[in-house]
Amino acid sequence: MKILLVGEYSRLHNSLKEGLQALGHEVTLVSTGDEFKDFPSDILLKRKYETGIPKNIKVGLYNLFGMDLNSQYQKKQFFQLQQKFKGFDIVQLINESPFGILPKYEKEIISFLKQNNKKLFLLSCGTDYTSVKYAFEKKFRYSIFDPLFEGKVTEKDFFPALKYLKPEYKDLHDFTFEKVNGVIASDLDYDIPLQGQEKYLGLIPNPVNTEKLKFQKFSSEGKIIIFHGINRANYFKKGNDYFEAALAKIQRKYPSKVEVITVENVPYSEYIEKYNSAHILLDQVFAYDQGYNALEAMAKGKVVFTGAEIEFLERYNLEEDEVCINAVSNVESLVSKLKWLIEKPENIQKIGKNAYEFIERKHNYIAIAKKYLEVWSK
Known part of the structure; x- marks a missing residue:
């Protein structure tokens, strides 16, 4: 056609x-x-x-x-x-x-x-x-x-x-x-x-073209890198204020364990390069399902904080935190989930692998x- x-x-x-x-x-x-x-x-x-x-x-x-x-x-x-x-x-x-x-x-x-x-x-x-x-x-x-x-x-x-x-x-x-x-x-x-x-x-x-977004196996060496991409025009719409408040607390608690990369309003090709080294990506808060940026990051094996509400879990027959983290409009909840990943890096490895397999299975x-x-x- x-x-x-x-x-x-x-x-x-x-x-x-x-x-x-x-x-x-x-x-x-x-x-x-x-x-x-x-x-x-x-x-x-x-x-x-x-x-x-x-x-x-x-x-x-x-x-x-x-x-x-x-x-x-x-x-x-x-x-x-x-x-x-x-x-x-x-x-x-x-x-x-x-x-x-x-x-x-x-x-x-x-x-x-x-x-x-x-x-x-x-x-x-x-x-x-x-x-x-x-x-x-x-x-x-x-x-x-x-x-x-x-x-x-x-x-x-x-x-x-x-x-x-x-x-x-x-x-x-x-x-x-x-x-x-x-x-x-x-x-x-x-x-x-x-x-x-x-x-x-x-x-x-x-x-999602998984041939262009290669899975990156988790390495526990060095700091855990958290990526936060901001589109300034959508700052509150995406819940970036909750993410920034949570990151401030995480950086104070784990200064030697965590590195945060924040970028604003960059072209797609640069955005992809910036988050390649990250283990965790903060996407958006006010969503029930994943948007495109989240899916591409999941295809690379990142742990993504995004929309993963009960409607999503039921549709795809998934458990909570199985393929991504449901990001909610509560700073303490976000901090708790980040601490869980930082203190137990094996969770990053497990969710990242599940995320990649989910994208291959449902979004190829x-x-x-x-x-x-x-x-x-x-």
Whole structure:
């Protein structure tokens, strides 16, 4: 088949592309690279007006007239290359807003893709209207909005997520759902809110290319290295404040046993290199299942603090702390789990091995590509 993957978050579409290509399919990926993460794309739509005076002009025009120069620029690039986006058997959008531009321009692009290709599908693997509405209405036991509900941040700080509740994004959601053949979730954080939706086709776990992420056997020599990657824009949303508070206590208690590596806002390739030496990775707090960064680290045999709630354990028939650590919004709980690993390094070795085997068993990129092909073909 001829397949077009539109947009990229966290390398999901790149790994799916590699799995589909291994099965003999022709795949094209178009995206913006997801800002500073700089993920590879076959067709890269460049962003402009991001720094300095051009950014100030862009912000001023948007505030005065609702005009977004970057949105216009990306739409222009897309339609200049429109012949490259025709004639596909399958087109899959990474999100209702796959390019992160104004809804009216996203709708033009989605309409074009619908009209000029055979089937159109939508992924739910990041913030969108359905998941944001479900969380904001407190239907989860906890969610990414807890820092907002607790007064740690303002609604302005949470604009990148809350914008999906605005009328124009609700309209984009309705428009996209009407156009697509079906919707697929990448993990339980998106699967749960979609239950009962007419076009929902179910959960397909994230594909992970384990051939590119080699398992690293645990060595007990030297210090135990803990890696904490921060995306400053998502600092509270990911629970980084809980991680930093826990790390401060751990560093005071185990100064000779532990080394902490913290990085902020680095490209994907640099991020991967930075955490290669780590034994433990702190990913996120407000999640029920693992996101993509966590899965890739697990594939390398790291012990990851991430989402691993009871829903996840039951779905995959796992025990608590078997393949990763469920990170909760409680500093003392995080400290306790870290102490358990530091004082008993054999737990790091055991969980890391289990994590790698779990990824091979449930997230192998070729096996997952086959599941996509099966769902798309129905």
